[in-house]
Amino acid sequence: xxxxxxxxxxxxxxxxxxxxxxxxxxxxxxxxxxxxxxxxxxxxxxxxxxxxxxxxxxxxxxxxxxxxxxxxxxxxxxxxxxxxxxxxxxxxxxxxxxxxxxxxxxxxxxxxxxxxxxxxxxxxxxxxxxxxxxxxxxxxxxxxxxxxxxxxxxxxxxxxxxxxxxxxxxxxxxxxxxxxxxxxxxxxxxxxxxxxx
Amino acid sequence: xxxxxxxxxxxxxxxxxxxxxxxxxxxxxxxxxxxxxxxxxxxxxxxxxxxxxxxxxxxxxxxxxxxxxxxxxxxxxxxxxxxxxxxxxxxxxxxxxxxxxxxxxxxxxxxxxxxxxxxxxxxxxxxxxxxxxxxxxxxxxxxxxxxxxxxxxxxxxxxxxxxxxxxxxxxxxxxxxxxxxxxxxxxxxxxxxxxxx
Amino acid sequence: xxxxxxxxxxxxxxxxxxxxxxxxxxxxxxxxxxxxxxxxxxxxxxxxxxxxxxxxxxxxxxxxxxxxxxxxxxxxxxxxxxxxxxxxxxxxxxxxxxxxxxxxxxxxxxxxxxxxxxxxxxxxxxxxxxxxxxxxxxxxxxxxxxxxxxxxxxxxxxxxxxxxxxxxxxxxxxxxxxxxxxxxxxxxxxxxxxxxx
Numbered sequence: 193x194x195x196x197x198x199x200x201x202x203x204x205x206x207x208x209x210x211x212x213x214x215x216x217x218x219x220x221x222x223x224x225x226x227x228x229x230x231x232x233x234x235x236x237x238x239x240x241x242x243x244x245x246x247x248x249x250x251x252x253x254x255x256x257x258x259x260x261x262x263x264x265x266x267x268x269x270x271x272x273x274x275x276x277x278x279x280x281x282x283x284x285x286x287x288x289x290x291x292x293x294x295x296x297x298x299x300x301x302x303x304x305x306x307x308x309x310x311x312x313x314x315x316x317x318x319x320x321x322x323x324x325x326x327x328x329x330x331x332x333x334x335x336x337x338x339x340x341x342x343x344x345x346x347x348x349x350x351x352x353x354x355x356x357x358x359x360x361x362x363x364x365x366x367x368x369x370x371x372x373x374x375x376x377x378x379x380x381x382x383x384x385x386x387x388x389x
Numbered sequence: 390x391x392x393x394x395x396x397x398x399x400x401x402x403x404x405x406x407x408x409x410x411x412x413x414x415x416x417x418x419x420x421x422x423x424x425x426x427x428x429x430x431x432x433x434x435x436x437x438x439x440x441x442x443x444x445x446x447x448x449x450x451x452x453x454x455x456x457x458x459x460x461x462x463x464x465x466x467x468x469x470x471x472x473x474x475x476x477x478x479x480x481x482x483x484x485x486x487x488x489x490x491x492x493x494x495x496x497x498x499x500x501x502x503x504x505x506x507x508x509x510x511x512x513x514x515x516x517x518x519x520x521x522x523x524x525x526x527x528x529x530x531x532x533x534x535x536x537x538x539x540x541x542x543x544x545x546x547x548x549x550x551x552x553x554x555x556x557x558x559x560x561x562x563x564x565x566x567x568x569x570x571x572x573x574x575x576x577x578x579x580x581x582x583x584x585x586x
Numbered sequence: 587x588x589x590x591x592x593x594x595x596x597x598x599x600x601x602x603x604x605x606x607x608x609x610x611x612x613x614x615x616x617x618x619x620x621x622x623x624x625x626x627x628x629x630x631x632x633x634x635x636x637x638x639x640x641x642x643x644x645x646x647x648x649x650x651x652x653x654x655x656x657x658x659x660x661x662x663x664x665x666x667x668x669x670x671x672x673x674x675x676x677x678x679x680x681x682x683x684x685x686x687x688x689x690x691x692x693x694x695x696x697x698x699x700x701x702x703x704x705x706x707x708x709x710x711x712x713x714x715x716x717x718x719x720x721x722x723x724x725x726x727x728x729x730x731x732x733x734x735x736x737x738x739x740x741x742x743x744x745x746x747x748x749x750x751x752x753x754x755x756x757x758x759x760x761x762x763x764x765x766x767x768x769x770x771x772x773x774x775x776x777x778x779x780x781x782x783x
Contacts, residue, residue, distance in 0.1 A: 247585040250523050254579050257516045261572065264512060278505065281558045308672065314511060314708060315658060319651045321519050322715050326644050361675045375655060382648050388641040444782040447720050451776050454713045458769065461709060475702065478755045511708060518716050 245337045249328040252341035253321045256348055260317050263310035263352075267303060276300030309355040313348070316368070320344055320375055327378040330385040340374050347371035442534045446525040449538035450518045453545055457514050460507035460549075464500060473497030506552040510545070513565075517541055517572055524575040527582040537571050544568035639731045643722040646735035647715045650742055654711050657704035657746075661697060670694030703749040707742070710762070714738055714769055721772040724779040734768050741765035 270276075277283035277296050287293035324344075328337065350367035353359070467473075474480035474493050484490035521541075525534065547564035550556070664670075670692050671677035677690035718738075722731065744761035747753070 244585060247583045250526070250579060250583045251585050254520065254523060254576055257519055258576055260512075261516055261569070264569070279502075279555075281555055281561070285558060305673075310512065314515075315654075315704065318515055318519070318708075318712055319655055322651055322712070323648065326648060329644070358673075358675055361679060364675070372655070372658070379648055379652055382644060386641045386644045388638060388645050441782060444780045447723070447776060447780045448782050451717065451720060451773055454716055455773055457709075458713055458766070461766070476699075476752075478752055478758070482755060507709065511712075515712055515716070 243331075244334050245332060246328050248334065248338055248341055249324050252345050253324055256317045256345050257321060259348060259352065260310070260313040263306060263313060267306045267310060270300070270303045270306055274300040274302055276303050305355065305358075309352060312351070312355070312368075316371055316375070317348060320371070320378075323375055323378045323382065326382050326386075330382055332381060340378055344371050344374040347374065440528075441531050442529060443525050445531065445535055445538055446521050449542050450521055453514050453542050454518065456545060456549065457507070457510040460503060460510060464503045464507065467497070467500045467503055471497040471499055473500050502552065502555075506549060509548070509552070509565075513568055513572070514545060517568070517575075520572055520575045520579065523579050523583075527579055529578060537575055541568050541571040544571065637725075638728050639726060640722050642728065642732055642735055643718050646739050647718055650711045650739050651715060653742060653746065654704070654707040657700060657707060661700045661704065664694070664697045664700055668694040668696055670697050699749065699752075703746060706745070706749070706762075710765055710769070711742060714765070714772075717769060717772045717776065720776050720780075724776055726775060734772055738765050738768040741768065 271278075271282075272286075275283075275286055275296050276298050277286070280293060280297065283293045283296035287296050324341065327340070347367045347370035351364060351371065354364035354367055468475075468479075469483075472480075472483055472493050473495050474483070477490060477494065480490045480493035484493050521538065524537070544564045544567035548561060548568065551561035551564055665672075665676075666680075669677075669680055669690050671680070671690050674687060674691065677687045681687035681690050718735065721734070741761045741764035745758060745765065748758035748761055
């Protein structure tokens with residue numbers, strides 16, 4: 193091989209003196225490219241957002257939040273059919289005289305039942321979504337993550353059915369516990385992966 | 390052109406045998422660099438976080454959450470001015486004798502109105518923020534996203550004014566429906582983009 | 587140096603005509619690599635997810651949400667020990683005759699106290715987590731971020747102790763105010779960094 197002095201290019205490669213062969217210099221370029229390649233292959237938290245686990249999280253989080261949102265129209269439906277309102281401006285369309293309208297400001301057991309179910313959703317589904325996002329960013333296996341998401345979504349749908357249809361007790365309690373266990377399992381995974389106090 | 394055997398460099402380029410010209414080998418390097426460049430140009434979900442849509446989401450999410458947070462001091466203000474408390478330790482500073490203090494543990498219609506508005510914020514604004522984040526990550530157009538965010542923020546401010554000032558009914562109901570429609574539109578976009586069950 | 591015509595490779599480098607030396611062409615490759623390197627060094631919002639600040643956020647967000655979730659079993663515990671239920675299907679296991687069961691559908695001051703504390707958690711901890719995530723993505727210093735997260739987490743634990751143990755008033759109010767100030771400080775940082783209306 194021919195040896196050549198390359199003062200310009202050797203400086204860019206970071207060699208202090210020009211006494212290098214062309215080949216040695218180009219090898220270094222290739223090594224740099226290889227390093228860049230490895231950089232891409234490296235698993236980064238930000239890449240998790242593009243992963244299938246994140247897509248699964250997005251799907252299930254949207255479904256359970258949608259379920260929670262539907263409790264509001266359901267409450268409105270029960271309020272109107274049972275004629276049980278809480279604001280005078282709401283009942284004004286459903287009673288003729290002011291006394292009639294005041295009578296409609298009452299508590300209805302069915303309405304209260306839907307509202308308690310809605311409140312329980314707020315207390316459980318929102319922590320699930322927050323923790324589910326952080327759990328997804330720890331980069332779990334797709335199968336493990338799907339197991340968590342499906343168990344939680346299933347438990348919440350069972351809970352809602354059990355609450356609204358007044359099923360006998362172990363049913364509502366058990367479905368609530370399944371949701372809690374799933375959430376606590378995600379908390380365990382998050383804190384055992386990332387703990388910076 | 391001169392042909393040269395390059396055993397070292399040709400291996401790094403991935404050629405099995407050394408019978409390649411220098412030029413062929415370097416062409417491959419350049420192609421690799423081009424691939425890296427394309428990698429950067431590729432639209433990735435994680436890049437969405439740096440986008441203008443994400444900045445718009447951040448702004449509107451912060452504003453509506455700020456609006457929700459301000460309901461708490463407002464409740465406190467009404468509790469103190471109307472002298473309607475819920476805990477004995479809160480009313481102890483506002484009554485002299487223990488009987489006076491017990492009388493202050495009462496429900497006030499204005500306080501309950503603010504609290505219901507706060508509860509409705511919890512039920513609507515938090516789902517909006519969660520779904521808005523997932524919606525932003527699906528990479529919508531800036532104009533479409535801004536339309537959603539502005540419609541929702543506007544609807545919540547109207548809702549609050551309608552509730553606290555006791556405006557006649559279609560106003561509060563309509564502003565609530567605008568917020569719900571916006572949220573459902575975002576759910577539609579999320580589930581039609583990403584659906585992994 | 588030897589001058590050589592390189593029609594193939596010079597085109598890939600983007601030179602219109604082949605009248606370039608090999609060295610000039612390879613210098614351009616190295617410059618491209620350097621540009622890629624700078625691309626990596628550039629601070630992007632998406633990289634913040636991999637930062638220590640994000641790890642700190644994940645830890646504290648998980649801890650405060652865990653604290654909030656634990657209020658639900660605590661409510662259940664008080665409901666069972668104080669025998670104060672809200673659904674007939676819940677009290678059916680604790681009373682023999684239907685009249686006994688109906689008597690158990692009552693409000694208990696201790697249960698209501700735990701529930702109000704849970705509600706206050708919902709109203710404060712969830713906004714903190716949402717705003718904390720957006721705050722983290724603005725890329726604050728680790729020490730400043732830790733100060734915010736620790737102050738908020740501390741204030742919520744004090745609030746819970748003050749509420750459940752019925753400590754005299756300034757304690758609960760002050761811990762609530764510390765949490766609010768922390769949250770407002772994060773809102774200020776978010777809106778002063780990112781504001782796209």
